[in-house]
Amino acid sequence: MANIVTGIGTSHVPSVGAVIDNGKEQDPYWKPLFDGYQPARDWIQDNMPDVAIVVYNDHASAFGLNLIPTFTLGVAEEFPPADEGYGPRKVPTAVGDPDLAWHLAESLILDEFDMTIANEMSVDHGCTVPLSIMFDKPEQWPCKIIPLCVNVIQYPPPTGKRCFDLGKAIRKAVEAYDKDIKVAIFGTGGMSHQLQGERAGLVNAEFDQSFLDRLTTDPVGLTKIPHVEYMREAGSEGIELVMWLIMRGAMGDDASETYKFYHVPASNTGAGLIVLEDGSQK
Template sequence: MARIVAGVATSHVPAIGAAIDQGKTQEPYWQPLFAGFEFSKRWIAEQKPDVVVLVYNDHASAFSLELIPTFAIGCAESFAPADEGWGPRPVPVVEGHPELAWHIAQSTILDEFDMTIVNRMEVDHGLTVPLSLMFGQPAASNFHWPCKVIPLAVNVVQYPPPTGNRCWNLGRAIRKAVESFEPDLKVMIWGTGGMSHQLQGPRAGLINRAFDTAFLDGLTRDPAALARIPHLDYVREAGSEGIELVMWLIMRGALAADAREIYRFYHVPASNTAVGHIILENP
């Protein structure tokens, strides 16, 4: 039986990818941030997941305002890095897991989630930056990610995004789907985006350390309470892009109630964003 062994949450700031790609990770501005992921890289190298279900949001690479699915699951064999205006990131093509992805799609749709099935799409920094942070940059001699990845894109760009409660419940449905998949697979689920940040307007550059810290605390102590946070509170407390945190609730909903926090990291600033990161293991 497939099983979800752990959940990871991390920000996916595009400037982090640029710093990696341009060899700037040891510069004074960036070194403290990348040092915060050293434990995570050692941990995941020991865990060796077979598949990561990676929850992220597309940034007008695969979708546009002409087509906005609330939840979209990638069921293809592979997903190429997107060109976001300055060329694709120099990272490997993402290898999918179509059998598990289709199983999750079937199970969640029959559980009354309107999941969009995507058989062809490119993936942008929302997905590739977390892979780089957790796995490091693959060497040219072995240019592939060390596990397969199922992209799960969530609309947190165009109002209305899904509620935290809907995301929490989707995570629970994903756990049910994974645990009903017969092949023996070690699965992780990652929630990405956030933490507090706003990219435009008078509050551009907003950082709310108190809200971010409370959210990290809640993931361990009372995640059900986080699922009740309304949209307006995310905008007020975490900025217009803080709504990305609902994607972390998909990750948390897919874990056991008594999942154990084994690592946490928080850093500001990275570009104009608060970077948060947490690892939770199922018992």
């Protein structure tokens, strides 16, 4: 059967993509961040999945205020990089896995999660930057990609508990798939940042680092954080952290931390990265 073997939690700061695309990783401002990414990049090369489910939020590229699905699952053959106003990133088109994606859609909907099914969808920096963080600049992404887009832009977003429970349902679905493949799941977004208003530029390193620690020590406790606490402690865009809980729910109770890294500043945010492994695989 298929197994979820790896969970990746990472920020998806758009400027990180621009730095990679323009070869500026060793510039003094960015070098500490990319030095911190390197151990995770080295690790994934030795533990490459066959498929990555990437949980992220769209930034008005594929969706807008005219259509706001809470959870969207991409089932297409491929997902091109979106034009976010300055041309698409020059990164590979994400090759999908329609067989697994449709299996997930059926299982999740019958498990009473109301998924929107996307037969055609471009993916913006929310999806492509995490791939670049882990896989650098390959000619093609080294595994198939299933995008899972979550609304954290327009209130109300899903709760942390709903996201965690969706992760558990994804794990159940993957384990019922009849092909022997290794699956990774990415939870992306955050960490603390606010892009507008009087608190623009807010970074709460204490909150961010506590969240990273609790992904292994107290994931159920994280599911109880209300929306208002994310916004108060981590800024208006800190709500993106609920997407990391989909990843954590999919990893099961015995997941363990393999690598963790946190850096401030990355543009106007706190940047975090964590690698979890399924306990049965160690």
